[in-house]
Amino acid sequence: xxxxxxxxxxxxxxxxxxxxxxxxxxxxFPILYTGYISLTNMNVYHWTxxxxxxxxxxxxALLVFDNGFLKALGMTVVWTIVSMVxxxxxxxxxxxxxxxxxxxxxxxxxxxxxxxWAMPGYVSILLWKTGMFNSQFGLLNQWMAKIGHGPVRWLNxxxxxxxxxxxxxxxxxxxxxxxxxxxxxxxxxxxxxxxAVLDGANWLERTFYITVxxxxxxIGPSVVITVFTTFxxxxxxxxxxxxxGAKTGADxxxxxxxxxxxxxxxxxxxYSSAVSIIIFVMLILFSVVxxxxxxxxxx
Amino acid sequence: xxxxxxxxxxxxxxxxxxxxxxxxxLVPILYALSVSLNANNSLLSVDFSFIPKxxxxxxxxxxxxxxxxxxxxxxxxxxxxxxxxxxxxxxxPAAYVFSRKTFPGRKPILRTLILLYAFPSLxxxxxxxxxxxxxxxxxxxxxxxxxxxxxxxxxALWNMKGYFDTIPYEIEExxxxxxxxxxxxxxxxxxxxxxxxxxxxxxxxxIYVWNEYIFAVNFMTGSDTYTLAAGLYSLQATEMxxxxxxxxxxxxxxxxxxxxxxFALQRNMTTGLTSGGVKG
Numbered sequence: 001x002x003x004x005x006x007x008x009x010x011x012x013x014x015x016x017x018x019x020x021x022x023x024x025x026x027x028x029f030p031i032l033y034t035g036y037i038s039l040t041n042m043n044v045y046h047w048t049x050x051x052x053x054x055x056x057x058x059x060x061a062l063l064v065f066d067n068g069f070l071k072a073l074g075m076t077v078v079w080t081i082v083s084m085v086x087x088x089x090x091x092x093x094x095x096x097x098x099x100x101x102x103x104x105x106x107x108x109x110x111x112x113x114x115x116x117w118a119m120p121g122y123v124s125i126l127l128w129k130t131g132m133f134n135s136q137f138g139l140l141n142q143w144m145a146k147i148g149h150g151p152v153r154w155l156n157x158x159x160x161x162x163x164x165x166x167x168x169x170x171x172x173x174x175x176x177x178x179x180x181x182x183x184x185x186x187x188x189x190x191x192x193x194x195x196a197v198l199d200g201a202n203w204l205e206r207t208f209y210i211t212v213x214x215x216x217x218x219i220g221p222s223v224v225i226t227v228f229t230t231f232x233x234x235x236x237x238x239x240x241x242x243x244x245g246a247k248t249g250a251d252x253x254x255x256x257x258x259x260x261x262x263x264x265x266x267x268x269x270x271y272s273s274a275v276s277i278i279i280f281v282m283l284i285l286f287s288v289v290x291x292x293x294x295x296x297x298x299x
Numbered sequence: 300x301x302x303x304x305x306x307x308x309x310x311x312x313x314x315x316x317x318x319x320x321x322x323x324x325l326v327p328i329l330y331a332l333s334v335s336l337n338a339n340n341s342l343l344s345v346d347f348s349f350i351p352k353x354x355x356x357x358x359x360x361x362x363x364x365x366x367x368x369x370x371x372x373x374x375x376x377x378x379x380x381x382x383x384x385x386x387x388x389x390x391x392p393a394a395y396v397f398s399r400k401t402f403p404g405r406k407p408i409l410r411t412l413i414l415l416y417a418f419p420s421l422x423x424x425x426x427x428x429x430x431x432x433x434x435x436x437x438x439x440x441x442x443x444x445x446x447x448x449x450x451x452x453x454x455a456l457w458n459m460k461g462y463f464d465t466i467p468y469e470i471e472e473x474x475x476x477x478x479x480x481x482x483x484x485x486x487x488x489x490x491x492x493x494x495x496x497x498x499x500x501x502x503x504x505x506i507y508v509w510n511e512y513i514f515a516v517n518f519m520t521g522s523d524t525y526t527l528a529a530g531l532y533s534l535q536a537t538e539m540x541x542x543x544x545x546x547x548x549x550x551x552x553x554x555x556x557x558x559x560x561x562f563a564l565q566r567n568m569t570t571g572l573t574s575g576g577v578k579g
Contacts, residue, residue: 008400008402009402009403011481012396012400012402012405013402015392015393015395015396016392016393016396016397016408018388018389018392018393019389019390019392019393019394019452019455019456020393020408022385022389022448022449022452023412023415023449023452023453023456025449026445026446026448026449026452027415027418027420027423027449027450027452027453028411028415029430030423030426030427030430030449031415031418031423031426033423033426033429033430034422034423034425034426037425037426037429094320097313097316097317098317100309100310100313102306102310103310103313103314105314105317109317109320109321111562112321112324112325113320113321113324114565115324115325115328115558116324117561118557118558118561118562119328119554119557119558120506120509120510120528120553120554120557121510122510122512122528122531122532123510123531123550123553123554124327124328126531126532126535126546126550127327127328127330127331127547127550128327129535130535130543130546130547131327131330131331131334131543131547132326132327132330134543137543139326139327139330171324171327228417232419234419234421234513238513256419256421256422259421259422260421260424260513263424263425264424264425264517269425269429272425273425273426276422276423276425279419279422280418280422283414283417283418284414284417286417287413287414287417
């Protein structure tokens with residue numbers, strides 16, 4: 001059973017090697033290669049005979065407003081804030097209502113409300129697009145017709161498309177948030193409320209002085225993860241408005257759809273790679289700022 | 300007495316609210332279901348109702364007969380199983396070592412992995428395309444398996460390492476004192492204890508491959524090589540063309556396995572994920 005320290009270390013690496021080599025080749029190397037492409041003028045005309053152009057792509061993205069990256073970044077920030085605020089407020093209200101004493105059908109409601117989480121995300125988004133928002137046979141326009149209103153092109157204008165995307169994203173994300181907040185609410189000791197009621201605290205005071213502070217640390221990590229996924233959101237905006245060959249005309253881009261558009265639609269690979277690297281650096285900075293490290297690495 | 304009446308009224312209001320909310324939430328799904336089952340889809344009519352007046356399974360039949368959905372299903376299945384075997388086969392020993400042993404280089408590697416976990420693979424799509432195309436791997440299953448395995452290897456390693464951390468080390472120490480070899484310890488002791496996380500990780504990998512469409516539509520060029528997700532993507536009805544009832548039927552068909560898995564694993568899902576996931 002005794003073996004030298006060296007042997008032990010070697011064995012650890014031998015066990016980890018297949019996974020790490022795989023990650024090195026399929027994940028890390030392409031990221032480095034993306035960094036390499038970002039320094040070239042690779043595009044559809046220069047697919048193999050590209051040349052180095054230094055940091056020009058980065059300058060184009062970060063310094064020239066008309067190229068659209070900064071606009072997409074601004075939109076992504078607004079999108080993340082709006083989505084997160086709505087999600088947290090709505091999920092908190094719904095979870096609180098679910099926890100009202102004597103609500104017998106609570107579990108049934110929870111199961112039904114969780115459905116959007118259980119559906120494959122891209123299927124739901126496409127169902128929203130064709131089933132609800134389609135200007136010809138979408139349900140929303142059928143309802144509009146019922147109240148005597150002409151068809152509305154929901155996804156065409158920037159503003160209405162943005163709110164449609166926000167609505168769909170809310171629909172997709174609420175079940176997770178409700179589940180997390182519901183779990184947190186149930187972990188609060190009832191006796192806190194009882195003594196607060198005795199002290200004459202009203203509902204609003206109880207919410208702000210007991211509920212919110214108590215659930216904050218519990219839901220914190222999940223909220224942080226949701227901020228990340230919202231910031232990185234691609235599917236909702238892309239599938240609703242920016243699909244190749246089926247653009248709705250709304251000019252809204254998150255940074256992710258922007259990077260994709262430049263890579264696979266306008267085929268400006270060098271520029272798109274620079275955008276990718278900028279996004280990656282931003283994600284790294286975020287992680288560092290909020291200290292999202294594995295528990296044990298932190299101490 | 301008055302209090303009791305007040306609370307009954309309150310509860311009724313809340314119940315009505317939730318019934319309405321559940322209905323509104325489910326409208327997109329119910330609408331698709333209803334359209335897919337409706338025999339006379341007068342799409343432009345205003346007198347639409349959620350319960351079709353005449354039922355038909357013709358749309359479902361069309362999905363299976365007119366569209367190569369069985370072929371797509373087979374493609375998805377091959378991709379999913381391959382990805383699953385590779386990412387779990389390499390991920391389990393690595394996750395175990397990172398959870399249990401201390402060795403030089405462990406922390407830097409873990410730090411790197413957490414950053415990679417935040418990196419959306421979509422962003423290196425160009426690089427992957429450029430790297431795979433000279434090897435002749437574009438429009439092949441192997442190419443997509445490589446792409447999917449990379450993404451899922453990071454996830455599998457992280458998720459399972461987190462769960463291994465929660466299994467008490469004392470159990471293994473006891474086995475070690477009894478003279479079990481490291482391989483025996485993993486196979487006989489850790490693996491049975493880690494079943495929940497392996498199941499959840501496996502399901503997440505399967506669901507990922509089942510749902511991934513953007514790499515599939517870009518890396519696969521022919522509809523006979525499409526996965527289920529890419530196929531459904533290609534079926535969608537656009538503003539003017541496409542067949543919405545058939546698309547609705549196909550959507551339901553594609554969603555049912557995922558719904559079953561989700562609700563079957565819902566309990567494990569929360570523990571298997573939260574214990575392994577990233578913690579702030």
